[in-house]
Amino acid sequence: MTPDCKARRAADGNHPDGSLLRTALALAAAGVPPLPLRQGKKPFGNCPDCKDSRCGDRPNMKAEGPCRCPAPCHGWAAATTNPRVLTSPAWAAAWRRAVAVAYHPGGAGVTVVDLDDAAAVAWARATLPATRIVPTTRGEHWIYRGTMRSANAVRPGVDVKSLMQYVRWLGFGTGRMTDLPSAVRDLVVKEETTPARGGVASSIPTRATWDRTVATGCRHTERYVRTGLERGLALVHARTESGAGSQAFGVARFLAAQHTACPGPCGLDAIEEEIVTAAVLVGVPEAYARRAVANGLEAAVERAA
Template identity: 75%
Template sequence: MTAVTPLLGTALDLAAAGVPVLPLRAGKVPFGNCRTCAKNACGGRPNMKTPGPCTCPAPCHAWASATTDPRVLNSPQWAPAWRQAAAVAYHPGGAGLTAVDLDNAAAVAWARETLPATRIVPTTRGQHWLYQGVMPSHNDVRPGMDIKSLMSYARWLGPGAGRMTALPDAVRALAVKEDTTPSAGEVVSSLPKRAPWNRSVASGCRHTERFVRTGLDRGLALVQARVESGAGSQAFGAARFLAVQHTDCPGPCALDIAGEEIVAAAVSVGVPEPYARRAVTNGLQTAARGAA
């Protein structure tokens, strides 16, 4: 049996709680494949993106080797890795979780303004926001922000603090690739001109027209400022913020008309119309579900 080092002890505790784990070497990276698995000659783990027949007992193939089996964690094949390990990692998707990795203060500030509160784990440079639910993993969904869930690992830095909430549409929307305008003067699509939102189309709204237009115009400006990337995600946030303001109104508030303005703003900076429309619809619906 492998000598139980502090890191192995942590890994065994996590495994007992149903969290698949693996050792990391210096530099926060997994251990390299063994000779049999070098250059993926074995075909890969059965649960990797490209399935293969590998049943190697060593901790090969990064996140795909994560396990909750104490016999594997304590095995002679894993012992050399634990002796050299610098940290413990876990497979968020295998634990039914998604970790939003915020790598700097700006990313953290954006999350606080845009994403639902959930459990937060402090990291060296930022925070991990943990949600219940899984999704594909994506890197660089925004500046300083990665999504770690299926087919990825995250360093274990403690349980964090706060009540964990369900994976929101706002995080799922980040994973949808946005295509920006190819070059100056080109447009992705053209939308027909529509009448802007005003009080006359919102007979059941409890807010003044000035209040609603101020918030809406501010959201439009934020979307149109995203000329390089992120306009679709910003459109989601603008729609969600707008809808939250009207959850207590008797209605109708004609938010669909306001939503069309947000769609048009996103399209104007290069977001494909189907993506922009989906982001805005999700933003409006997410706020409505949250108020239910």
């Protein structure tokens, strides 16, 4: 028995029929780089040598580094089409504990529009060109030929996954795959801007701030609202390199959800302005910040409906 066969049998061990590894090998043969997912459908954590980027990360990551770790570290960046790696002893333990298979869409030359609910699916059918579709538990994956930057929460219930991302493998789907349209590219506005020295990439004048005078119908205390808002703004301020737009969406959605049972008004317009300002101050273009925050507020209302 060859070393590769022994490794493959080791990886198959303790899994009912080795189906996940066989799926991964089939994907690799088709040019789709797979990786195992652990409980919770998350990538496996880094080994001690790679923890906290001690290894310098993998060469194809945002911070290109020298890591040559044989284990499936670094999430999506570990995905590979090399069958020797997939069946290696270093990956065997991961396959034994895996609960699903994922793949790196950017590595396969595709972009996945992840539609998380029925409303998002309806929006896609009315807006985006038809392409290959894979049903998911709550929505659909629309797969286009071509790659782009990934971004979460570009709209309520919509993520764009391509470069530097992973997607759970749920089958080949149906329909003919078409080229990545500008309508999808336009969903992702570049937010990884570097603030100008001594300033910011974009700036807006001082806007209204939230206080009790603009929230006469709010059932919460001023201290409660202000504390939550300040914590949310701190999360946005911390995103100095990337992700501030997505963080602003999440903060807006969370804060707005606290007021869905209030008679109103609750001063959400002022809360919106404070979040937008926080995002702009760390380099997010104002147009993107406003769209992200507005989508977050809308998502909270839709969820409560």
